[in-house]
Amino acid sequence: MGPYERLPSLSISGPIINHRRCECGYTVNSTNSSSPFALFTDFLETDFLHLYTLPDSIDVPASEAVGWAVQAYNITPSGARGPYGKAAEIENVVLNPLHSRQDWTGEGKLGGAPGLQIWVRGQEDLLGPMGEQMVRSGEIDSLRRDMRYGSFRVGMKMSDVPGTCAAFFWYRNDSQEIDMEYLSRQSNGSSPINLVIQSPASAEANYNAINTTTFRVQDLPFNPSTGYHEYRFDWTPERIVFFADGQLLQEFENTFNGDAPDAPRTLMLNHWSTGNPGWSGGPPAQDAVLTLSYVKAYFNSSNATREDEWRGVCAGDSWQGRTCQIPDFPSQGIDPQNTVDSGKTSFFMYESGNVNQTLYPAASSAPGLYTPGVFGWKAGFIFSLFLL
Template structure:
């Protein structure tokens, strides 16, 4: 075979071959609290979703919009709930390289979760929910950037779920928000066998804490987070610890993530329905976790056996400021338009089972552009060599 052909084959293989991942052994986070000494935990798997730039959530198979009904009896409220696909709506920033400004539909950029207003004529309030497709999420650090609603009569939540007795909740009742005295609580709950037996009421137990947030969650985006490790769950907001729970109620099974905004008129919880449509916005979800799947565990063990280079494990960046892409100057908060995603970096999510890069780099147009660029490069090299 002529030398020029060998050279061209080498160049082609170099251009199309994947590079080794810089984080292929996982992602590490410092987990610390008053009861759990600061420790570094290694998480092997990742889900990152940049809802500020995802143009159609139905195309992202990391997540599934939910469509189901809950009767008034099952929901323990005067009204039923109709979880509606169209009540979860993408409202991205039009420029994929821009991190500030309104969404294409106006208002806050991000993924919108709506609860319809008024008394439903059919007895069912239209509400919204998004579930992660993966159900193998075990120990991990789970984070969501959210802007909540001040409209009374809803329950917004970010939570991890296995079943009704193994559940980690961060729930926000808009009827509890009182602007005049800066009261903005979050309900932190570990559902357990005891709470199920008590009619899903964990209040009064060590597995329930009502904590007032040090900011108004309805003005801008803030990051809500829980770190779930063996025997402990630590809740945080904007990287500041809210509470730690260490009891037998800490789940031991794998589960999945849920984002939701709902109301059924229950006068002990959600109240409502709201007098006007209530919308919460979600800018991102980041999950760094250990999978319960044997094939994911085997894949990690295979690629990380032997010596591990310093680049093989990546530290999850600390949140320095609230993730506010468009913070009003009057709030005194710092606008932090860009948010770090490993999936936006070269070679940092190789060997992961991520479906969709944050900014849509796996689109047909992106593949076409990459192919054209490669052909141009090859033409240039051939011209030089010949």
């Protein structure tokens, strides 16, 4: 047994190895009935309920200088395919943690729902001249660029202000993307979520997946704006499966004309609006907020040296008994605004002595170390311009 087949990616130097109980990876034992077992070698967990500072310098110790990058970019209306463009701004990503590290319930330090806030600003606060106006929004991207197959989970409370899109997705390019998108304008009692796999077929349709075989609208069994819920997708070579609060939403077999994503890249979360009446709607009449309580990503690295190291330690059947099963969605839910400790969920990173096994120097585009599973953010911010 081993991790899924890799594609060569980063060029890195030798790893630093710490032998721990999860050193051979993290398992999903019930992705679905026809694929009862999946093993992933790496993890990246972030507890936004207890994230109190963002580094402001790349001089922060390397163990803290990893995780996520707050994005800053402008996209014109024509590039954003809407009446308005997108302006992702650092100030629209705001920390609102619980009052202490011992708390798992209550309001954030700024009041209201605790966690990481990603704001879309209202229609009275647009950026740019008339005819080229952009809606102010926010985005965070993982610094890991080597994620290829995995189980990806986020705890979120959606906005109840119509006119925004909240997205949790793995992204390589506009024709290789796995996406869960919530459109607040669609909240009418059924609370649908859009499950999208962007493919060459959707690119040929002007990047509109609606008429392809890899687009579904699925009603959620809850109102996503009144509490926190977990959104998840599992991606393996055989299939892509979507979940909400641990319940199956939709399964796509990876047999759709060879268009399934199969190359490595990045996990992203954003909250935005372009005024497109066929998608995000808006701009919102007032400021709208998306709140994150955690991200838990368990995945395989496309890094050839990383996989060689794994095989050296976990070859043959030696991995058995040296993996950790990823916990199921907790029966009490994950909402930190409910009862005592109701926001408490399992993190491998909080177990005594259980840091991830391997530290890698980062590629030149991301200073610091790749340290899967360590609580932290990249020091400083990445400013980038995307012309989509």
